[in-house]
Amino acid sequence: MRATKTHQFFSLKLLLLGVLLAFILLFLLRTNLSSAENNNGNILSRKTLVPNKEYSSSSSPKPALKENENNQRNNCKQTCAKIPPTLAQTLIHYTTSTITPQQTLKEISVTARVLEKKSPCNFLVFGLGHDSLMWATLNHGGRTVFLEEDEGWIEQIRRRFPTLESYHVTYDSKVNEADGLMDVGKGPECTAIGNPRYSMCQLALKGLPSEVYDVKWDLIMVDAPTGYYEEAPGRMTAIYTAGMMARNREEGAETDVFVHDVNRLVEDKFSKAFLCEDYMREQEGRLRHFRIPSHRDGSERPFCPTIE
Incomplete structure (x- = not known):
């Protein structure tokens, strides 16, 4: 009986971890897709507002615009790939808990x-x-x-x-x-x-x-x-x-x-x-x-x- 209960306990832990990990992956995927769409939208908007000569095939974007785009990409890498603190806390709690x-x-x-x-x-x-x-x-x-x-x-x-x-x-x-x-x-x-x-x-x-x-x-x-x-x-x-x-x-x-x-x-x-x-x-x-x-x-x- 004790071995059965132990097996059920670890099975439950594995299911919970599986559900949470799947949820986290879905969350990250949606966030990255959303960020990509926003970035594309921002670039399109800037192309519309900035004179065409700055985006023509014979000229390159201004340094200030390049720096702004690079900053946006760096910020997204730092924030978009992180899971929320509540999700991290939940994973840690149920991984270390001995209570079913x-x-x-x-x-x-x-x-x-x-x-x-x-x-x-x-x-x-x-x-x-x-x-x-x-x-x-x-x-x-x-x-x-x-x-x-x-x-x-x-x-x-x-x-x-x-x-x-x-x-x-x-x-x-x-x-x-x-x-x-x-x-x-x-x-x-x-x-x-x-x-x-x-x-x-x-x-x-x-x-x-x-x-x-x-x-x-x-x-x-x-x-x-x-x-x-x-x-x-x-x-x-x-x-x-x-x-x-x-x-x-x-x-x-x-x-x-x-x-x-x-x-x-x-x-x-x-x-x-x-x-x-x-x-x-x-x-x-x-x-x-x-x-x-x-x-x-x-x-x-x-x-x-x-x-x-």
């Missing part, structure tokens, strides 16, 4: 594929864990926000990774209240589409930071709160709120929502009920991926479509 992220290789790959298509984007994560630096890096150039119930843990992570954006959240429902909240969620106040900040539904989280309600999230991951024993804060409200944020987006938008630990009763039942089985695109291990369209198109779209 909470999700498996295959589970991580589900979200990584969506991020590859949508990033840079707005990514909201319920939970702050050992995989948070990875998610923020895979969404390089976008905004990744983490919501965490443990203030002490937030402070620990901020000291180690000050670039991560995280906020403290208080959950007022427990796992042992799930059955009652499931009944509540069937009422008209919970199926009405709107901003969860102003919702009358008991399942809606209303104490989140204002920016969480104001941003239109492209991806949402529910991997918190704790949820693994009866008296612990449950994920019922986080799942419901994620689904309502997705439905309340502008017309035509789609939101990818991921729920982890669906092997547990609450995550299984609430993700099917409030993110809807017909919106589910994939399940890998303990992770489910839903794609929820906007419900603000004026049609009489049901809260959950009927599975045919």
Whole structure:
């Protein structure tokens, strides 16, 4: 068993490093192409603005122009080939870490594929864990926000990774209240589409930071709160709120929502009920991926479509 765990751990490290290296290569390629296009554009612009005689076949560019072009090339060589400090920090951290992220290789790959298509984007994560630096890096150039119930843990992570954006959240429902909240969620106040900040539904989280309600999230991951024993804060409200944020987006938008630990009763039942089985695109291990369209198109779209 120990040898198996060690093999899985190193396999996970190799996958993470492979994903990050591929991302870095893509980033550098795009940057170099963009720089080349800009340089060509600048040269063309100068040719248009400067008298033709300076660029004729019988004369060479002025020394000042040559020096300026050489400086631009040198500056690009110095800056374009460097990876951002956050990417370097992430590579070093996961290469030297002995802690395995909470999700498996295959589970991580589900979200990584969506991020590859949508990033840079707005990514909201319920939970702050050992995989948070990875998610923020895979969404390089976008905004990744983490919501965490443990203030002490937030402070620990901020000291180690000050670039991560995280906020403290208080959950007022427990796992042992799930059955009652499931009944509540069937009422008209919970199926009405709107901003969860102003919702009358008991399942809606209303104490989140204002920016969480104001941003239109492209991806949402529910991997918190704790949820693994009866008296612990449950994920019922986080799942419901994620689904309502997705439905309340502008017309035509789609939101990818991921729920982890669906092997547990609450995550299984609430993700099917409030993110809807017909919106589910994939399940890998303990992770489910839903794609929820906007419900603000004026049609009489049901809260959950009927599975045919």
